[in-house]
Amino acid sequence: xxxxPEVDSARAVIERTVLGQRIVAIEDVDPYVCRPHTAExxxxxxxxxxxxxxxxxxKQLWCETSPLRGQGAPGPHLGLHLGMGGRIVVTDxxxxxxxxxxxxHGLAGEHQDRWDRCTVRFANGMALRLVDxxxxxxxRLDPDVAALGPDALDVDLREFRRLLSRGTTSIKxxxxxxxxxxxxxxLLADEMLWQSRISPAKRVDQLQPTEVAALHRAMRQxxxxxxxxxxxxxxxxxxxxxxxxxxxxxxxxxxxxxxGGRSTWWCEREQDEQHG
Numbered sequence: 001x002x003x004x005p006e007v008d009s010a011r012a013v014i015e016r017t018v019l020g021q022r023i024v025a026i027e028d029v030d031p032y033v034c035r036p037h038t039a040e041x042x043x044x045x046x047x048x049x050x051x052x053x054x055x056x057x058x059k060q061l062w063c064e065t066s067p068l069r070g071q072g073a074p075g076p077h078l079g080l081h082l083g084m085g086g087r088i089v090v091t092d093x094x095x096x097x098x099x100x101x102x103x104x105h106g107l108a109g110e111h112q113d114r115w116d117r118c119t120v121r122f123a124n125g126m127a128l129r130l131v132d133x134x135x136x137x138x139x140r141l142d143p144d145v146a147a148l149g150p151d152a153l154d155v156d157l158r159e160f161r162r163l164l165s166r167g168t169t170s171i172k173x174x175x176x177x178x179x180x181x182x183x184x185x186x187l188l189a190d191e192m193l194w195q196s197r198i199s200p201a202k203r204v205d206q207l208q209p210t211e212v213a214a215l216h217r218a219m220r221q222x223x224x225x226x227x228x229x230x231x232x233x234x235x236x237x238x239x240x241x242x243x244x245x246x247x248x249x250x251x252x253x254x255x256x257x258x259x260g261g262r263s264t265w266w267c268e269r270e271q272d273e274q275h276g
Contacts, residue, residue, distance in 0.1 A: 002082040004058060004152055004183030005226040010080070010088035010103035011056045014063060014128060017090040017101055021122035022050050023065070030117040033132065034139045045141055046120070049075040057151045058182025062143055078120070079143030083136030086117075093125030105230050152183040153223055160216045164204050171207065171215075172200035173260030184219070186262050188226070191235035192218040194247075199271045200259040241265040 002010075026042040034042070049065040052074075056062075059082070065075030080088065089111050090101035097111050111131060118139040120128040130137055150159065163180050164171070174180060175189040184192070193200050195218035198211055207215075226232050236248055245254040245265070252269035266272070 002059065002084075002086065003185035003188050003226075003232040004056075004223060005188075005230075005232050006087075006103065007056055007059050007061050007082060007183075008227055009105070009231070010082065011054050011061055013088050013090060013101060013103045014051070014061075015054045017098055018051055018120075018122055018126055018128050019054065020050055020052065021124055021126065023047055023120055024123050025121040026118070027121060028113075028116040028119040028129070029139075030135065033117040033130070033135055033137055037139070037141055041141060042118070042139075045076045046078060051078075057145055057148050058178055059185070060143060060145050060148060060182070062145070076141040077143065079138070079140035080130055081138040081140070081143075082130075083132060083134065083138065085134050086130055086132035086137035089129045089131050091127045091129065095127075098126065107230070147179055148182040149178060149180045150182065152181050152219060155181065155216075157213060157216045160219075161209075161212050164207065164212060164215075166204070168203050168205050170201050170260050171198060171204055172262070172264055174204050176260055176262060183223075185232060186264075187232040187235060187238055187241075188219075188222055189262075190241065190265050191222045191226075191232070191237055194237040194249075194265075194267060194271065195222060197267075197270045200264045200266050201257075237265070237267075 023046050026046060029039040029042060048068050051063045052066045053064040061080045063078040067074050087108050088103040090098050092098050115131050115133045116129045117132045118130045130139055164174055172189055175184045192215060196214040198215060222235060226234050240246060240248055240254050247254060247267040250269055252267050254265050255268045256265050
């Protein structure tokens with residue numbers, strides 16, 4: 001499932017391939033993925049404008065567009081949410097994926113246009129596509145990002161401590177709350193907690209200052225490494241998240257349960273000791 005690293009990869013694809021390009025058409029508008037907007041909404045709002053900036057907060061991605069010629073007001077933002085399994089693909093005039101034009105770096109397989117849910121065509125022949133087999137992504141004009149917390153990459157230790165301190169929920173649930181901290185998903189949360197040797201079920205009001213500092217370091221390291229390596233699936237503990245898996249650090253069995261409403265894996269020895 002796309003988390004902050006995957007969405008940042010999508011941002012980078014758009015930025016390096018179609019930034020500054022003029023939009024000439026909107027096609028393949030899936031009425032479910034693009035609701036409540038119609039194809040006409042996208043055409044009237046975006047055609048003739050250029051993508052001038054690509055922004056990301058947490059898992060939310062949006063493109064800022066230029067004013068139309070002779071007008072002073074900028075255009076609407078084009079919001080792109082990858083959902084559970086979406087990706088961004090940029091193709092050339094012939095429909096082939098351009099070099100470095102796949103946000104999954106080819107890991108999701110060959111592009112199949114039958115799964116295109118919204119296509120933005122540019123004057124130079126290139127096309128920006130939201131590809132989503134499961135139709136759980138979203139395309140929006142002027143997406144509302146006000147309910148999102150600060151981006152996980154931007155949060156310093158002091159702010160991180162403040163964000164974690166309220167209430168008595170589990171630390172796993174708090175990390176997954178996008179209104180508190182934007183960008184952390186299930187894989188990253190398990191990786192961070194494993195790296196810092198903290199039980200996912202431990203209550204936030206029971207965390208020690210040293211644990212909060214360790215978790216903050218683990219978050220920054222996990223985000224940077226996964227962005228560089230190609231996604232949240234590249235974490236060190238991720239291959240051990242299965243029945244019979246063992247901790248890559250101490251060799252103890254990995255345990256499985258539901259924490260914060262999500263499937264969760266942790267080291268039986270190191271993380272349970274922390275919780276106890």
